[in-house]
Amino acid sequence: MEDLLQNIQPILLMGPGPSCVAEASHAALSKPTLGHMDPYFFTIMDGIKDQLRQVFHTKNDMTFTISGTGSSGMETCFVNLIERGDKVLVLDNGAFGKRQQEVATRLGAEVDALDGEWGQPVLPEAVQQKLAAKKYDIVSIVHAETSTGVRSPVEEIAKLVKASGALFIVDCVTSLGCIPVTVDAWKADAVYSCSQKGLSCPPGLSPVTFSATAMAKVEGRKTKVPNWSLDLPLLKKYWEGSPRVYHHTAPANMYYALYAGLRSFLMEGEEKAFARQMTAHKQLVDGLTAMGLKLTVAEPCRLPVVNVVSIPDGVNDAEVRTRLLKEFQIEIGSGLGALAGKVWRIGLMGHTSRPENVTRLLNALKTILQ
Amino acid sequence: MEDLLQNIQPILLMGPGPSCVAEASHAALSKPTLGHMDPYFFTIMDGIKDQLRQVFHTKNDMTFTISGTGSSGMETCFVNLIERGDKVLVLDNGAFGKRQQEVATRLGAEVDALDGEWGQPVLPEAVQQKLAAKKYDIVSIVHAETSTGVRSPVEEIAKLVKASGALFIVDCVTSLGCIPVTVDAWKADAVYSCSQKGLSCPPGLSPVTFSATAMAKVEGRKTKVPNWSLDLPLLKKYWEGSPRVYHHTAPANMYYALYAGLRSFLMEGEEKAFARQMTAHKQLVDGLTAMGLKLTVAEPCRLPVVNVVSIPDGVNDAEVRTRLLKEFQIEIGSGLGALAGKVWRIGLMGHTSRPENVTRLLNALKTILQ
Numbered sequence: 001m002e003d004l005l006q007n008i009q010p011i012l013l014m015g016p017g018p019s020c021v022a023e024a025s026h027a028a029l030s031k032p033t034l035g036h037m038d039p040y041f042f043t044i045m046d047g048i049k050d051q052l053r054q055v056f057h058t059k060n061d062m063t064f065t066i067s068g069t070g071s072s073g074m075e076t077c078f079v080n081l082i083e084r085g086d087k088v089l090v091l092d093n094g095a096f097g098k099r100q101q102e103v104a105t106r107l108g109a110e111v112d113a114l115d116g117e118w119g120q121p122v123l124p125e126a127v128q129q130k131l132a133a134k135k136y137d138i139v140s141i142v143h144a145e146t147s148t149g150v151r152s153p154v155e156e157i158a159k160l161v162k163a164s165g166a167l168f169i170v171d172c173v174t175s176l177g178c179i180p181v182t183v184d185a186w187k188a189d190a191v192y193s194c195s196q197k198g199l200s201c202p203p204g205l206s207p208v209t210f211s212a213t214a215m216a217k218v219e220g221r222k223t224k225v226p227n228w229s230l231d232l233p234l235l236k237k238y239w240e241g242s243p244r245v246y247h248h249t250a251p252a253n254m255y256y257a258l259y260a261g262l263r264s265f266l267m268e269g270e271e272k273a274f275a276r277q278m279t280a281h282k283q284l285v286d287g288l289t290a291m292g293l294k295l296t297v298a299e300p301c302r303l304p305v306v307n308v309v310s311i312p313d314g315v316n317d318a319e320v321r322t323r324l325l326k327e328f329q330i331e332i333g334s335g336l337g338a339l340a341g342k343v344w345r346i347g348l349m350g351h352t353s354r355p356e357n358v359t360r361l362l363n364a365l366k367t368i369l370q
Numbered sequence: 371m372e373d374l375l376q377n378i379q380p381i382l383l384m385g386p387g388p389s390c391v392a393e394a395s396h397a398a399l400s401k402p403t404l405g406h407m408d409p410y411f412f413t414i415m416d417g418i419k420d421q422l423r424q425v426f427h428t429k430n431d432m433t434f435t436i437s438g439t440g441s442s443g444m445e446t447c448f449v450n451l452i453e454r455g456d457k458v459l460v461l462d463n464g465a466f467g468k469r470q471q472e473v474a475t476r477l478g479a480e481v482d483a484l485d486g487e488w489g490q491p492v493l494p495e496a497v498q499q500k501l502a503a504k505k506y507d508i509v510s511i512v513h514a515e516t517s518t519g520v521r522s523p524v525e526e527i528a529k530l531v532k533a534s535g536a537l538f539i540v541d542c543v544t545s546l547g548c549i550p551v552t553v554d555a556w557k558a559d560a561v562y563s564c565s566q567k568g569l570s571c572p573p574g575l576s577p578v579t580f581s582a583t584a585m586a587k588v589e590g591r592k593t594k595v596p597n598w599s600l601d602l603p604l605l606k607k608y609w610e611g612s613p614r615v616y617h618h619t620a621p622a623n624m625y626y627a628l629y630a631g632l633r634s635f636l637m638e639g640e641e642k643a644f645a646r647q648m649t650a651h652k653q654l655v656d657g658l659t660a661m662g663l664k665l666t667v668a669e670p671c672r673l674p675v676v677n678v679v680s681i682p683d684g685v686n687d688a689e690v691r692t693r694l695l696k697e698f699q700i701e702i703g704s705g706l707g708a709l710a711g712k713v714w715r716i717g718l719m720g721h722t723s724r725p726e727n728v729t730r731l732l733n734a735l736k737t738i739l740q
Contacts, residue, residue: 001633001636001637003630003633004413004414004417004629005398005401005414005626005629005630007410008401008402008404008410008414008626009402009410010402011402011404011405011408013403013405015405015407017619018403018405018406018619018622021403026400026403028375029399029400029623030396030399030400031375031378032378032379032380032381033383033388033391033396033566033572033573034378034381035381035383035385035388035701036388036573037385037704038381038695038701039695040377040378040379043374044374044375044378047374067438067439067574068437068438068439068442068599069437069438069599069618069619069620069621070618070619071598071599071617071618071619072437072438072442072599074598074599075597075598075599075600079597099598102598103598103599106594106595106596106597106598107596108596194619196403196619202403202621202622202623202624203403203406203619203620203621203622203623204437204574204621204623204624224476225476226476226477226478226596227445227449227476227597228441228444228445228469228472228473228476229438229439229441229442229444229445229473230445246706247441248439248440248441249387249388249439249440249441249564249566249573250439250573251439251572251573251574251624252388252572252573253399253572253573253574253627254572254574254621254624256375256378257623259374259375260373260375263371263373266371267371325408325409331405331408334407336616
């Protein structure tokens with residue numbers, strides 16, 4: 001009987017996630033599986049919480065990981081905080097802002113969007129206008145838009161949102177571990193991220209954190225959270241209860257990988273990790289520029305970790321990506337939504353950000369494009 | 371900086387899941403992470419689908435894995451099939467039947483329950499009466515109640531449910547890989563299971579399968595599925611689309627482990643795997659009986675893979691389980707809900723079912739109880 005796993009080639013992951021997995025995180029996957037109610041497993045869960053609080057820069061009690069991918073983390077934030085009819089404003093400037101609208105609308109919220117331009121950050125003045133015109137229960141934003149490679153000024157926008165009295169949901173899927181994420185300084189109420197980008201763990205988990213204000217809203221809901229598997233009060237009993245109360249069977253080996261990935265990140269130190277990613281970004285930009293390729297995003301709001309590059313006229317998008325993958329074992333990302341076929345997205349997140357990786361990609365691109 | 375992972379001890383997992391992980395599945399976790407849009411990753415996903423169809427005994431196109439634990443699989447079945455106000459009948463005889471009611475109620479269904487006795491199977495005559503008294507859109511059951519160690523006669527009940535015109539949801543979390551699960555013969559419409567029990571993979575994934583009738587209901591919904599992250603039409607585009615359409619970042623390493631666990635199971639052959647588990651069950655029952663311990667469930671409906679044992683008078687539940695874990699590195703399960711403190715649950719699922727494991731547990735129990 002054929003074993004397809006025998007033919008997996010190691011690929012240099014330079015798309016917009018997953019990124020290269022940190023060695024310690026990869027090794028941790030192989031530790032023996034513990035039961036989800038084993039006291040020592042609870043110790044490891046506590047270790048995950050402690051480390052996540054450091055990475056998120058928060059003191060929030062409810063800082064833990066959802067046992068699912070980033071999409072589950074997003075769903076968790078919206079489904080717990082929205083009650084039917086709540087007024088939600090999505091500060092939208094890309095594919096993941098569109099996704100937030102879709103999620104919130106399906107949950108029965110009354111959703112407005114601030115329609116930002118793709119490739120531009122969300123503008124604080126525009127947010128101010130929207131907030132002055134209508135009172136919202138919840139405002140959400142994407143910190144780092146993976147679809148366009150743009151960073152929005154969350155610190156500035158947070159002040160406006162909090163002054164309006166709304167709860168503030170922030171998507172940090174592509175920012176956590178890549179650029180500063182300071183949850184308590186922002187006074188953000190619900191933040192979700194993922195394991196497979198800046199944290200350099202395998203994909204599959206979604207770190208989240210909730211403020212006391214958010215938890216008060218959840219605990220005071222008029223109706224139960226319409227999603228048993230992502231219900232925060234039940235998850236709280238499992239992560240924080242004394243005694244712990246069974247909710248679901250936690251994916252032990254994935255938790256190990258997250259624990260180890262967080263530990264690697266904290267041991268390197270975030271200043272160093274951010275600097276390493278910035279250095280790789282500069283090396284990439286210099287190399288691309290020398291080849292005549294152009295980045296689409298202007299520097300002040302350009303993310304160092306998702307580099308969106310215009311595909312030159314006459315170059316076949318799919319063909320280049322296929323050759324990179326087949327001949328050079330390098331993955332880069334295609335454009336999403338309106339940008340499909342027009343751009344490539346080159347990821348330099350977490351452990352992918354090494355000079356030798358950038359050099360390898362630049363050489364491969366040169367060979368293919370010349 | 372302390373590394374908590376260094377102190378993980380290998381534990382013999384004899385609770386009601388997770389079970390011991392098959393060697394090939396454990397090894398597969400360490401294969402290099404591929405991107406979720408890598409063509410070779412799609413080949414592996416196709417391999418998972420093919421193998422799951424064999425294990426579920428179904429030809430259903432929509433046979434795949436949810437990227438989350440068994441609870442997500444349950445949520446997926448209910449959230450996609452229920453529209454607000456749908457009439458749902460839960461055939462309840464234990465903790466997981468209660469959970470189905472909770473899930474369905476939160477989703478806005480009008481939920482009735484057939485309240486069965488804990489420790490007894492769901493009775494076809496009682497189902498017949500309920501179905502004669504009221505017309506239901508959906509009927510759900512738990513094939514193997516993990517809380518009580520009871521198997522219900524799904525094949526017989528399926529005929530009644532299908533004759534009534536209702537959609538039929540079956541929880542096969544503790545039956546898949548342990549006792550025959552024959553989705554097409556049952557004509558079941560939505561079935562969910564998990565990776566960490568009969569399939570002997572690490573916890574974290576939930577195999578599911580949906581009939582054409584179920585998919586027709588989902589695709590003809592009046593309102594969108596109120597859960598973006600578990601939306602079947604979107605998941606279908608990712609698992610079945612040509613071209614595949616991105617939905618979420620699949621947990622690649624967990625998919626490898628599932629692929630390898632399914633392959634191990636199919637290479638052993640389900641007849642052999644079922645027989646091995648039955649042999650271990652008999653060995654356990656003989657040993658427990660010789661020690662004067664009693665199983666709570668009568669033989670015709672007793673699950674071989676979750677053995678529910680009465681805790682003798684004067685014996686401290688928690689103390690025995692703690693000693694088993696600390697002194698003998700063996701995990702068994704406590705009682706759930708009404709059975710807490712009254713029973714132990716000894717799992718003999720998948721790779722846990724080996725004569726040497728049963729002997730090790732029996733010897734440890736003898737030492738502790740004598």
